[in-house]
Amino acid sequence: MQRTTLPNKRPPCEDGKAEGWEKTNTPSGEVWTRQLTQEERAYNELQKAHYPDGRVESFFRILKAPADIGKEEAALLKKSFLDERHYTLLLDETGMVLTPDGRVLCILLKHRLPPDLLEAVRPVVREAAREPIAGGNRGEAAGTGMVKRIRPDGTESNINGVPNEEDLDDEHYYILKPAKGGTFGFNAREIRGGQPEGCRTTAYDGVLPEEWGLMSELAQEVGEAFRWSFVQDKWGVQFEKACQTPPAFVLETPDGPTPFTTVTCNKSFRTAAHVDKGDLKEGFGAMCCLGDFEGCDLVLPRYKVAVRYRDGDVLLADVANQVHGNTPLLNPDGTVPELHRMPERLACVFYCRKNMYKCLNSEEEENEAISNRKPGDPLWPKKKS
Numbered sequence: 387m388q389r390t391t392l393p394n395k396r397p398p399c400e401d402g403k404a405e406g407w408e409k410t411n412t413p414s415g416e417v418w419t420r421q422l423t424q425e426e427r428a429y430n431e432l433q434k435a436h437y438p439d440g441r442v443e444s445f446f447r448i449l450k451a452p453a454d455i456g457k458e459e460a461a462l463l464k465k466s467f468l469d470e471r472h473y474t475l476l477l478d479e480t481g482m483v484l485t486p487d488g489r490v491l492c493i494l495l496k497h498r499l500p501p502d503l504l505e506a507v508r509p510v511v512r513e514a515a516r517e518p519i520a521g522g523n524r525g526e527a528a529g530t531g532m533v534k535r536i537r538p539d540g541t542e543s544n545i546n547g548v549p550n551e552e553d554l555d556d557e558h559y560y561i562l563k564p565a566k567g568g569t570f571g572f573n574a575r576e577i578r579g580g581q582p583e584g585c586r587t588t589a590y591d592g593v594l595p596e597e598w599g600l601m602s603e604l605a606q607e608v609g610e611a612f613r614w615s616f617v618q619d620k621w622g623v624q625f626e627k628a629c630q631t632p633p634a635f636v637l638e639t640p641d642g643p644t645p646f647t648t649v650t651c652n653k654s655f656r657t658a659a660h661v662d663k664g665d666l667k668e669g670f671g672a673m674c675c676l677g678d679f680e681g682c683d684l685v686l687p688r689y690k691v692a693v694r695y696r697d698g699d700v701l702l703a704d705v706a707n708q709v710h711g712n713t714p715l716l717n718p719d720g721t722v723p724e725l726h727r728m729p730e731r732l733a734c735v736f737y738c739r740k741n742m743y744k745c746l747n748s749e750e751e752e753n754e755a756i757s758n759r760k761p762g763d764p765l766w767p768k769k770k771s
C-alpha cells in the first residue's frame with residue numbers, strides 16, 4: 387500500500403503522545419515524520435476546490451447527523467414503514483454522514499460502477515431476486531413480523547413466517563406483492579426446517595459460470611470502492627475474514643478474493659425498518675442498486691438521515707447494527723405506482739456471512755461432515771488444525 391508521511395519540524399510529543407512519530411536526522415536538522423492514516427489521506431485528497439472565479443466546490447460532503455434519538459427509540463420503529471417523517475438530512479451526492487459522536491454512519495459514492503457492467507449483470511441480479519417476500523422468512527424487513535402461517539383450511543399452522551400473499555392486509559399486499567428476494571453466493575451451516583445443512587452455494591437453478599463471473603466482478607467493484615473509503619478499517623476486518631474462509635466459499639475474480647461471501651438481491655422491495663442479520667457485525671454493509679425509479683431512499687431513523695442512492699452508485703452503511711428501511715418506491719416521474727406496474731428496482735447487498743471462515747474446504751467435505759454428524763453434535767465442531 388502506498389504510504390505518505392507527514393513531516394514536522396518539531397517533536398510532536400509535547401502532550402505526551404508520540405505514537406507513530408519517528409525522528410530522522412537530515413542535513414537541515416531533525417525532522418519528525420508520521421505515516422498518514424487512510425482517513426487522513428482520503429480527507430486531504432477530497433478537500434474543497436477553490437476556483438479562480440471564487441467558486442468553491444466540495445467534492446466530498448462530510449456531514450453530521452442532525453440527531454440521535456437513541457438505540458431503544460430506533461428499535462421501536464422496527465417493522466414499520468419509514469418516510470420523510472423519519473429524517474431531516476438527505477444525502478444525495480458523494481459524501482458521508484457522521485454520527486453526532488463522530489463515527490461513520492454511511493458513505494455515498496455516486497456513479498461509482500461502470501454502466502456496461504451494470505447492464506451485463508442486470509439479468510443475473512433479476513434472476514437472483516427470485517423468491518416472493520410474502521410467504522418467506524424475512525418478517526422484520528417485510529413489516530409483518532413472523533406470524534403463524536394459515537393452512538388452506540383456515541387453521542393456524544406451527545410454521546412461522548411472513549404471511550402468504552392471500553393473508554396479507556391491503557397495505558402489506560401493495561408493498562409485498564411485487565417484492566422478491568434471494569441470495570447469490572454462499573451460505574454457512576445452519577439448521578433449516580429441523581435439518582442441518584452444510585456450507586453451500588446459493589444461487590438460482592441453472593446458474594451459468596459466466597453469471598458467477600459477472601456477479602463476482604460486481605462484488606469486486608463494490609469491494610474496491612469499500613477498500614478505498616473512510617471505512618477502510620471495516621474493509622480490513624471483512625477482507626481478513628474472507629481470506630480465512632476456504633476459497634470455495636468466497637466470491638472471487640481473477641484479481642483475487644473480494645471481502646464478500648454472499649449477496650442478497652432484492653427486487654422492487656421497499657423494506658420496513660429492520661437490522662440486517664447474518665452478516666459480520668464488525669464489518670460494514672456495501673450496497674448498490676440498478677433500475678429506473680424514484681423513492682426507495684434508505685432511511686437511518688436513529689440519526690434522522692436518509693440516503694438517495696441510484697443506479698450505479700455505491701452505498702456503504704452500517705446496516706448490520708443500525709435500524710434502516712426504505713421510503714416508498716415511486717415511478718421514475720415521482721408518481722405513486724399502480725400495484726401491477728411497480729418500477730423495477732434491483733438492490734444488491736454484499737456482505738461477509740458470519741461463520742463462513744469455519745467451513746471445510748469444499749461443498750463435498752461439508753456434505754460429508756453433515757451426513758456423519760450425530761444427533762446432538764455441535765453444528766460447528768472444532769476444526770482440525
Ligand SMILES: [Fe+2]
Pocket residue numbers: 657660661662705710
Ligand atoms: Fe437491510
